[in-house]
């Protein structure tokens with residue numbers, strides 16, 4: 328996966344961009360009591376390049392902002408940001424009206440957070456709890472995206488929506504090698520937050536959870552990361568915790584026809600309210616890094632079917648050289664082993680998914696002293712029955728990578744189509 332996350336220097340962008348009335352009003356509100364700014368006051372704030380104003384929101388930098396509203400939800404074909412905070416929620420209300428209210432409030436808050444704005448209007452009243460928890464105040468939008476979906480349990484008997492459940496939103500079948508744990512599985516609602524700043528990503532989930540009080544509760548969360556845009560300004564394919572470039576073989580997100588084929592549910596697919604949406608599969612996959620680190624480079628490359636340094640298919644030199652599974656060595660053995668991860672995941676090339684995974688590290692397993700680290704595998708499908716499921720059935724049975732990984736969490740969500748301005752998430756369903 329590639330990123331286009333180039334955060335601008337805070338001092339530069341605040342000084343170089345046009346400043347809207349809204350920005351000035353926000354700056355005037357610095358400190359809660361409200362700072363009265365005349366022309367000279369504004370000049371004083373913007374006069375010194377490189378100085379920052381504590382608590383003030385930065386000017387709107389379009390390159391740093393991903394629009395929340397649109398035909399499709401952001402965060403799916405959007406180039407991957409540096410950080411992930413994933414959260415699954417369970418609804419505690421039994422009223423569909425309350426769910427609708429929640430989705431409206433989440434929409435408003437998410438659109439504000441994607442812009443880098445504070446949530447709500449009560450952030451300066453000393454007599455009220457602030458409507459925003461405050462830890463993202465003054466920070467750039469940092470390409471924040473917030474992507475919402477609903478799981479199979481959303482369509483159980485509670486809300487009278489069983490008949491609206493998409494046939495494609497199946498419960499995932501058990502796969503070979505699964506060691507799934509309740510604590511990292513399922514959820515009525517799934518929310519994927521991405522941003523180029525972890526504090527901003529955390530802030531988003533924290534505030535969505537706070538807004539949901541009395542209607543929904545957190546079920547499980549997982550933070551994720553990859554190398555940052557700062558550490559690799561070239562935006563090369565990031566490496567996973569096994570040291571390999573991960574994302575090379577992803578379909579081209581700029582190719583609309585391909586995305587319509589692979590990612591976006593279509594109106595003729597059987598669930599009109601999902602047209603323009605996508606089915607997200609989440610798998611928490613622990614990597615036995617201690618075992619991997621004892622295996623030879625040769626075994627590691629044979630496991631994936633790619634060279635570690637270049638990311639090229641075995642036998643080739645460049646990362647994006649074609650994967651040719653028919654190539655043989657001098658003894659007639661396939662250069663890319665038939666049970667390697669790439670050979671099995673690719674198959675004949677007819678089944679594709681869009682991967683948008685992040686590494687995770689959640690401390691250590693106290694029982695074993697080993698890292699609890701791995702991959703929060705996320706992929707998007709037009710129909711997981713035809714894409715992720717058959718692919719994982721093959722991998723679960725035969726992938727040599729299974730020696731080093733274990734799937735311990737799992738969830739699937741129907742991610743809504745994009746929201747038009749004035750609408751709310753899920754408005755094609757509710």
Ligand SMILES: C=CC1=C(C)c2cc3[nH]c(cc4nc(cc5[nH]c(cc1n2)c(C)c5CCC(=O)O)C(CCC(=O)O)=C4C)c(C)c3C=C
Pocket residue numbers: 567569571572573574575576577610612613614631633650668669672673680701702704715718719722732
């Ligand atoms: C069922 C889908 C997949 C799971 C689960 C999965 C887990 C997983 N993958 C890696 C690392 C790599 N995967 C790579 C390629 C690749 N993986 C999948 C699917 C799943 N991976 C696909 C469809 C592909 C592309 C195949 C192709 O058409 O070429 C690679 C190679 C580089 C790349 O293309 O991204 C790596 C490396 C890990 C570590 C992992 C679970 C922990």
Ligand SMILES: [Fe+2]
Pocket residue numbers: 668672
């Ligand atoms: Fe993979």
